[in-house]
Every structure is written in structure tokens, then in C-alpha cells.
Amino acid sequence: EAQVTQNPRYLITVTGKKLTVTCSQNMNHEYMSWYRQDPGLGLRQIYYSMNVEVTDKGDVPEGYKVSRKEKRNFPLILESPSPNQTSLYFCASSSTGLTEAFFGQGTRLTVV
Amino acid sequence: GENVEQHPSTLSVQEGDSAVIKCTYSDSASNYFPWYKQELGKGPQLIIDIRSNVGEKKDQRIAVTLNKTAKHFSLHITETQPEDSAVYFCAAHSIGGSYIPTFGRGTSLIVHP
Numbered sequence: 001e002a003q004v005t006q007n008p009r010y011l012i013t014v015t016g017k018k019l020t021v022t023c024s025q026n027m028n029h030e031y032m033s034w035y036r037q038d039p040g041l042g043l044r045q046i047y048y049s050m051n052v053e054v055t056d057k058g059d060v061p062e063g064y065k066v067s068r069k070e071k072r073n074f075p076l077i078l079e080s081p082s083p084n085q086t087s088l089y090f091c092a093s094s095s096t097g098l099t100e101a102f103f104g105q106g107t108r109l110t111v112v
Numbered sequence: 113g114e115n116v117e118q119h120p121s122t123l124s125v126q127e128g129d130s131a132v133i134k135c136t137y138s139d140s141a142s143n144y145f146p147w148y149k150q151e152l153g154k155g156p157q158l159i160i161d162i163r164s165n166v167g168e169k170k171d172q173r174i175a176v177t178l179n180k181t182a183k184h185f186s187l188h189i190t191e192t193q194p195e196d197s198a199v200y201f202c203a204a205h206s207i208g209g210s211y212i213p214t215f216g217r218g219t220s221l222i223v224h225p
Contacts (some may be wrong), residue, residue: 004155033212040121042217043156043201058212059113090155097212098144098205103155 002027006091006104013081013111021076021107023091029102031094032074033058034066036087037106043090049074050097081111114139114206118216126224131192133219135202136184144205145178145185146213149198156201160187192223 004025013019025032033048035058045058049068063085065077074093078085088108092101115138125131137145143164148156162169162176162185169176173192178185189196199220203213 031212035215040217042118043215045212045214048212092155100146100158100161101148101156101203101213103148103157105155106153 002102004091004093004102004104006089006107009105009107011107011109013109015082015111016080019078019081019109021078021089021091021109023074023076023104024072025074025091025093025102026072027093027095027102028071029093029095030071031097031101032068033092033101034064034074034076035090035092036060037090038087046076046089081109083111085109086111114142114204114214116202116204116214116216118202118219120219121217122220122222124222124224125192127192127194129192131189131196131221131223133187133200133202133221134184135186135204135216136182137204137214138183139204139206140183142204142206144213145176146203146205147176147187148201148203150201150218151198159200189221192221194223194225197221197223 034046035043047066049055091104094101118135146161149159150156173190175188199218202216205213
């Protein structure tokens, strides 16, 4: 089954404790991206990648890092999480930049 | 960069009525416009899309119209049903930039039985 898998689905952590949210897709897509969803603000792009070893900042990259060492994986790294990073996070992939995006199920992160 | 405005933020209709959600975009180089439906606890899923060489596209009860001159596109849902209740997002992809979509802020559609 074609899918984008994010882990974990839920995470509560403390300020400053490094964490990684994993994202994996099995569709051999070149494009992958991370979004955060906050009430009233919709989906805001954090980082995106157009291929292996190619990443770039989206609209809200501060406080986040990503890497794309393999085509299927695109982890999101919070080196020092802060409470304002409490949000619902989505990973997405698409075959090209002009086609349908497939989203993961989301990761609800709470930073206390 | 691209800017996408979506209205209304909330839409409440009676079952069987039609619902219309409108989006405007700023970048004339945008040429792919998908619509996503997000049900509670799930990620967004594509329901329909349109490219800039087409003015209208239909899929059963759902249709999308595009006016490139005015830079706006709309989602039309006819004969709404309770299962249409969800958050809907429009998006615009620009060939002038990274191709990554810019999303509207979403519309919460509530269909009352």
C-alpha cells in the first residue's frame, strides 16, 4: 500500500530535549516536505527536499533541521525544542513538484 | 513568493445544500491547484485538482473552477452530506519557484443532518 509513515504519532517532551520525528515513504517520490498545522494558520511549510541531499527552507524553518540521506526518509529534527513548537506536524511526499501530495497521519507534539 | 487566501474560514450548511469555498492566489506563474480534505485525526487527502490550461473540472458532486485572469479558483460541493464535514484546504503550485505548494488557511465545513 502506498503510504507516508510518520513516527511517533504523539509526543510530549520537555524544553531543550532533542527529538527526531521520522518520515518514510514507499512510493519512490522525489519531493518530500514538512508542515506544521496550527489553529487558524493552516499548513505552513517548514522544510522541503527535491531530491537526496537537496533540502531548502520553507516559510517557518527556525528551530528545525532536516536531512535527506536516502530517497525514502526525511526526518525532522528539533535540536532544542521550545513550547512555541507545540503543534501538529505533517510530512508529505509527491512524485514531482506539480502533482498530488501524499500526507502522513501527523505527529502531535507537545513541548512543556 | 506565492500567497493564497481562502474564504470562508467556517461554512455551515444543511444536508443537501451546496457549499462553495473560494481561494485567490498572487503568483501568476502558479499553474497547479489541488484541493485537500482533512478529516478529524487524519492527514489531508487530495479530492480534486485543476491545471491552468483548464477552466473547470468535475468529479461526481465535486467541481473546481479556475479563473486565471482574476487569479482565483473555487471548490463546489453539491448535495452535501454529513460525511462531507471536514476541513478543506486549497493550494497553489508555482512553476516559478520550488514547485512546493502554498496552502490556504483552511475552511471548516459543517454539514448538518
